Amino acid sequence: MNDALAPEQFQRTVKNELARESNKPLHKDVVAFIKWLRASCKEYLRWETKSNQRKQSETKPARKKPDSVVPKQTQAAGNQATRRDRTCLKCGSENHRVKGCPRAVAGEAEALLREWREKKSDRTSPRPAAATATPVYHVTALQLKEVPLERGSECMARLENVLDLDSVLLDSGADVNVASRGLVDLLRELGVALRQDTVTPRKLETFDGSVFKVSRRVQFDTIQLRTTAGPLLLRNTPAWVFEQEQEKQVLVLSRLVMERLGNSVNAILAKACDTQREWDLQDLGPPHSG
Structure with missing residues (x-):
């Protein structure tokens, strides 16, 4: 009967268990052997199935996420925006800033910088919350x-x-x-x-x-x-x-x-x-x- 058991790993497990001194009475009692074999089979299926699933998940190669690729157009737009921020606020030259612009008159550089900061603050500031009813x-x-x-x-x-x-x-x-x-x-x-x-x-x-x-x-x-x-x-x-x-x-x-x-x-x-x-x-x- 042992030779008919499958898979081979379960067959070896049953033979090893029957070789124990405590399980030798099962050789002479068929009914007790069947009950013991049924319980052993359930235990084997419970633990062996989980073990096989774990091994498969460990051996399965992990998928690599594709590297994020920034479109060239986006990079170009970002570089262009950076260059635009670094130009002179008076004449648009990339060779100097507004404080060193020969065309700016006294006080004009500070006014242009202040206006630029206010516009930048408006772009980054959160939108105002919806107006609430006037309390009475x-x-x-x-x-x-x-x-x-x-x-x-x-x-x-x-x-x-x-x-x-x-x-x-x-x-x-x-x-x-x-x-x-x-x-x-x-x-x-x-x-x-x-x-x-x-x-x-x-x-x-x-x-x-x-x-x-x-x-x-x-x-x-x-x-x-x-x-x-x-x-x-x-x-x-x-x-x-x-x-x-x-x-x-x-x-x-x-x-x-x-x-x-x-x-x-x-x-x-x-x-x-x-x-x-x-x-x-x-x-x-x-x-x-x-």
């Missing part, structure tokens, strides 16, 4: 017409130690701080040079739906808010300039300022809950007619 900031208390203010929503303040305002608005519905152009102009007349910068236009939307564009932002060095506990000093307070209001001196401090000072919705509600669990608000409604 909401300011509920800012308005051009006279409207009564809520009680407790304003306070007195002293700006830059030179100007007293009777009503600085604390607007919990405002996203940003806003100062009227009239206020900024008056401070400038008083000798105060506010730090300011011009940025991408933003939009201010009031509670009645009016929308105004702002593009100038100033920064107040000091704002002293008057309180019953004494003056409260705010430093480096930024504010957008409301250009449409040129007569009045208006300053609106936003919700972010109020939250920074500790005025949060949760704190108000928690304090009210500690005072009493139930509130009757009927007296806050409009007066009954008749």
